[in-house]
Amino acid sequence: MISATGVHKAYGGTIVLEGVDLDVPAGAIFALLGPNGAGKTTTVNILTTLIRPDAGSIRIAGADPLTDPDAVRAAIGVTGQFAAVDALLTGEENLILIADLLHLGRRPGRRRAAELLELFDLTTAARRPAATYSGGMRRRLDIAMGLVATPRVVFLDEPTTGLDPRGRRAMWETIRGLAAGGVTIFLTTQYLEEADHLADKIDLLHHGRIVASGTPAELKRLVPGGHVTLTFAEPAGTDTAARALGLTPPGDRTTLNVPGDGSVPSLRALLATLDAAGVELEGLSVHTPDLDDVFLALTATGAPR
């Protein structure tokens, strides 16, 4: 649904994007993850026809933003980093404005506006100017405005930045709901947790390059550093197990962290050792590295230019 190869963009002497390749299948939730200044917003602006790349080829829903931007614009809904709502108009007027610009017609346009107000829980605030809305309400209106045309691809640039935890959860639900309806989602985020929760596929952008790409699980496997946590009924058991595994006993505790990747053979060997030492094990859990580990490991190696 979205594909890009070799996208370059520089402003003056500053290279922002250096050969970015992307491939987002239809119906997926894709997360472009990266720290501030990685080039996330520039990527979104190029894909949504706002700026032209210096080089590279792009297809959005089969159309080329360089030669046929209106075909791309007809297929996408965009919610930028800063809520792009008209603060002087009411929520309803904002949606009707978009419907009018899309030539939906008077009655269908009003019906669509009412549907979206209902869907985004803005019906009671529909007749109030958007200037009086809270941050979360503005975001919801912003996203609703991107959906008036029922787009096939939705771009969300940092959709949860500035929202409180409840607003963030609600936004995640909204995004999942859109994806369940068959919409392809392209979101950017600097929160690993968010990408981990939502995305089917994550690309990690760092200094204008994609440094890693895959499912959340695949990315986590790129980084060693997992461990197995053993739980014992008594601290004495912890000590015996530690000695049997050649680790320093942690003292008066009932849990023991054993380094390892959590693969089946390593677990089998671990359990055999504990059996041989005659320790009663109460529980066991495998910890793969989380995305934070991936993020830090991969971005630390990509030295800044």
Next chain:
Amino acid sequence: MTTLAYAVRDSNTMLRRNLRHTLRYPQMSVFLAGAPIIFLLLFVYVFGATLGAGLGGTRADYLAFVVPGILMLTIGGATTGTSVSVASDITEGIAARFRTMPIARVSILTGHVLGSIIQTFASLVIVLAVALAIGYRPTANPAAWLGVIAVLAMVCFAFTWLAVALGLSAKTVEEASNTPMPLTLLPFLGSGFVPTDTMPPGLRQFAEYQPFTPIMETVRSLLTGHSPGTHLLTATAWCAALALIGYLWSRYRYNRL
């Protein structure tokens, strides 16, 4: 529908948006019409007797002399409103939203231009009404009035495009409220408030050749029932040139957002 029909329809949608802004945020309109009214009262009641005597007449004669200048102040002042509202759209992200939609791109600008012209005309009518209320009695016939309206529309059109360009060039809304300042002050440095032959050399040449002077002379001639002569041609040329510069400059800035 043809491309042009879409452009007209989208411009109309944008125009309605801008007019709604005017209703929701009337402070700006009140200020834009209020400032020239204050200048009118100031010049007529504070300076009017002395300046009228300088013209060889009375306060009432000065009122008749100064009205075209006040009308130009109204148009010059309105550029601030246009520039600010364009800059707000650009900096608040809503223009970026419009640009990711399959709409006639020019409609974002034409909506502002049409909205500003309507708003400026409303201000001009209010200012004229105040002038009439304090005793202004123009001697123009209906044909001359039509000429006045046409000239004012032409001037509005030209200065609004310049204001759009200034709004698009500004990095912040504050900057957009400052850059039109020269347009607001320019009418004072012309033949609107005192005859240019009373000015010192240098300033006098500037006053005689700057665009507002032939425009004010044209409007004054029409309102007093005289033929504007070559002033009309010069004024038209200035407006055409300024409108073209404003339009091309706006287009250049807009394509580089």
